[in-house]
Amino acid sequence: MPVFNQSRSNIIRLIFAGMFLIIFAQLFHLQIVSKKYKQQAQENALFRKSVYPTRGIIYDRKGRAILNNTILYDLMVTPSQVKNIDTTYFCQLVGIDTAEFHRRIVDARVKNGPFRPTTFQGLLPPEMYARMEENIWKFPGFNLQERPVRVYPYNAAAHIMGYVGEVDSAILRRSNNFYQLGDYVGRSGLEQYYEKALMGQRGIEFWIKDNKNRLVGRYADKNLDTPAVAGKNLHTYLDIELQQLAERLLYGKTGAVVAIEPSTGGILAMVSGPSYDPNALTGPDKQNNYARLVLDESRPLFNRAIKGQYQSGSTYKPIGALIGLDEGVITPASGYDCHGVYLACSKPIKCEEHWAGHAANLRLAIAHSCNSFFCNTFRLELDDPEFHSVRRGLMKWKEYVNAFGLGHRLGVDIPSEDGGNIPDTSAYDKEYNHLWNSCSMATMGIGQDKLEVTPLQMANAMCIVANKGYYYTPHFVRSIEGAPEDDTLLGRFHQKHEPVSHISDADYEVVHSGMQDVTEIGTGRPARIPGIDICSKTGTAENKRVIDGKIVKLKSHSWFVCFAPRDNPKIAVAVIVENGGYGGDQAAPIASLLVEKYLRDTIATSRLALLDDITKRNLMPRYLVRLQFKADSSRAADWARQSGDSTRWTKYQTPSFRYMMLDTSDGSRSPLMLQLQKPSPYKSALAERLAKQKAQMAAATIGLDSTIKTAAANTRTKRDSTDPAAKPHTPRTPRKDSGVNLSARKPAGNADSVKQKDSTP
Known part of the structure; x- marks a missing residue:
């Protein structure tokens, strides 16, 4: 019995000891191992x-x-x-x-x-x-x-x-x-x-x-x-005053401006128009502002300076001249007997200069922008017997153009740069089924055809021409505080590139002289600044755009590139104004004012009127207004169908807006309006309201027509009663087509403009 009691006592002790160990282990886990309650306690305090x-x-x-x-x-x-x-x-x-x-x-x-x-x-x-x-x-x-x-x-x-x-x-x-x-x-x-x-x-x-x-x-x-x-x-390297001036000059215009310091590659100013207030994308309203910018048909978020791809027009000609000189197909004394048209190929290429001797040598050909001279030079480069075939000639020419920084990304220190386009043999094999020659692309010698560049590339090309063969990768940032001098972010911008330094200084000097003559006696005269030698080249690129499914020929783009001063250049500029016409009309004055501001830190009083005039010029294409209207009204119609609320859509049907619904070319109603006339499958109530509005508009039109006819009849009756000898009234036959066919308009030509394909940036 005592033994049994002793055993039972031991068992009870073991049970209590086990329970104590379990409780102790749990407390240890909760207080030491587990951080849950510690975290909760910390969170509370x-x-x-x-x-x-x-x-x-x-x-x-x-x-x-x-x-x-x-x-x-x-x-x-x-x-x-x-x-x-x-x-x-x-x-x-x-x-x-x-x-x-x-x-x-x-x-x-x-x-x-x-x-x-x-x-x-x-x-x-x-x-x-x-x-x-x-x-x-x-x-x-x-x-x-x-x-x-x-x-x-x-x-x-x-x-x-x-x-x-x-x-x-x-x-x-x-x-x-x-x-x-x-x-x-x-x-x-x-x-x-x-x-x-x-x-x-x-x-x-x-x-x-x-x-x-x-x-x-x-x-x-x-x-x-x-x-x-x-x-x-x-x-x-940015000069904020120069940047503000460039933005002011490009206000109300579509295009781009790039200014670079040739000796360093530092970008002094870069503008893409239209632009926007950068403060709009900060603060509480940034999402609404961003949505508004995204839906803007003029694309203010699109950086045309590095992404806009345009035909270079005649701004390519100094580069073409240097290639021809280096290849030996022309000399500074080479000329061309041009009488206003290049007829060596089956398709005539227009040249605005007709007087004899305007292309008697290379310097004059650059100064007067002779299309015939440079089309012929380009064909000589491709047909050079040294290459044995035009295919090899084209690829050699492409190597030259790439060396001048065209046709590839330069590596500027902001993202999303585009590289432009320099075509190779495959592009023409596809277009002509392998049956092509130098005449098939002759206008590439004047910056047309499939040649596409960005404004940044053209400004950099002017740096190469100004430096006689070398350049530094264009970039904005000069230094980073606290970063070593060999910082990987900036190191590559300090490397000197010499892709065409083998071209002789004498050849560069000839081209410089021709470019200075462009400013002094040629198409770049609006860029003249007394006391500053500016070497420049104008350009005019034809502009075609697909609108409503049709290719519409619009006003040409205005190009101007330059560097100054001629000796020891401090600034190189490229300006393009979309739909601006001749290069000397719109782009040249903008570049001239930027050069003056940078070199002299001021604008002469005598030129302030020019500054004010350029600022007030509004060259925004009218078709953008129409495209914006169609996009906005389409979104409003979709919202009306989905929500049943037609308030936003109704405002687009007011008389002041209705004219925009006419098709650009034949005056027919747009597909959008025809679609909106159909009953809505989503909201019958909305369909009834739209039908009611349409009936009211029709009744108002009928009433107006009736009033006009009654007034006309009264006028004829009164005239007949007062003038027995008056002839009977014969109604005029209404015009069959009141629409405007933009594609039938002929563009004004100049030495930089030829009939040519163009791509829309």
Whole structure:
């Protein structure tokens, strides 16, 4: 019995010991191993605040800040801490509904986890920030956080600077979670290209919270904080005053301007028109502004300076002359007996100069832009017996043109550059089924046919001509603060490229003389500046565009390229004005004012009237207005069909807009209007309203016609009663076609303009 009792006692002790061990192990796990309750305790008492660094500042060549920072506030949420809040009141403050509230909470939890702060609403407007700052303590899990936001003090250089935007899922994946949801990243321009230098490093601060979720002080005397590191500043070659002047001169026009310093490759100014205010893509309204820019048919977000591909027109001729001289197919004394047309090939090529001797030598041929001379030179280059075939001749010519920086990307330090197009034999094999010769592409010698370039490439080509054979890759950034001199981002821009330095200085001098004559006595006379020797070349590229499925011939593009001064050049400029006509009319004065401003730091008083005149010229193509109307009205019609609300669509049916619905060529109603006349399968009520509006318009038209006929009859009756000898009235036969056929218009020609295919950039 005692033994039995002793055994039972031992068993009970073992049971209690086991229970104690289990409880101890659980306590050890909860307090030591598991971080759950520790994390919850810390969350109740501490607030972990991310500190976003200020992005690097961008300066122009004179040290002026052209891209800086200001402070706005984001509304942040930590999903795990959102408990027992008045959702309805919160939604009223933020301006959303409860469904959107719950969607954002779930989205933040899924994308960034329940314990990490996520942007609930970014860049609060001032009035919303004031409301939230007063009431934020009522909403556990929410806080306001400073956000450095970009600001553009000069409202200029939008395409160069670029813009920043919140990271998306694709960027998060590519960065291997280096970025967090809510981070901002460069999306275009210098902001994107130099993102690693500009972004800085995120910091962390720990704050103590009270029982009302208010921040009352820093934790551990800031010893656990990690300070944010500001981004590195960029110093550029840009001259912001020159940039602003270029944007002013290109206002109301479609085109581009590029100015480069030949000795360094530093870009002094770059403008794409139409442009936009870069501040529109910062702040609370940036999404609406971005959507408006995307839907604009004039494409203000499109950087024509690096992406616009145009036929070069006669601006190619100095390059063609240098190739011919180097190949030995022409000499400085070579001439061509031109009488206003080139007839050596089956298709005549027009030349505006008719007087004898205007192409007696190379210098005169450049000065007077003789099409016949340069078509003949191009054919001599291709048919050179040294190559034994025109196919080899074309490929050799392509090598030369590529060496002048055409037909490939130059590597400028902003993204999305295009390379233009220099055709090879395959392009003509396809077009002519392998049966072609030098006449098939003769107009390429005057910058037409399939030759396409960007304004940046033409400005760089002028640097090569000015430097007599070498160039540096065009770039904006001169230095990065805190970066070594051999920084990989900038190292390649310091390399000197000498692709055509083998061409003799004597040959370059002949071409320089011809280009200076263009400014002094030729088509570039509007660019003359007393006391400055400008070497230039005008160009006129034909312009065709597909509108409503038809090829429509529009006003030619205006080209002008130059460098100055002739000795020790300081600036090279390329200007293109779409639909501008002759190169000397629109593009040349713009380049001239830019050269004067840069070299003399001022514009002469006598030329301020010219500056004002160019600024006021509006050369925006009228067809863009019509295309914009059709796109907007189509979207309004789609919205009306889907929602049943025709308010937006109705305004497009007012008399002031109706004329835009006429087809460009034959006056027929557009497919859009014909489609809108069909009953809507989606909303019968809308169909009834549209039918009613149509009936009212028809009744008004019939009533107006009746009134006109009655008035005309009364007039005839009165005339007949007062003049017995009057002849009987015979109604006029109405015109069969009142539409305008743009394709039938003949363009005004000049030495730079020939009948030629053209591609639309």
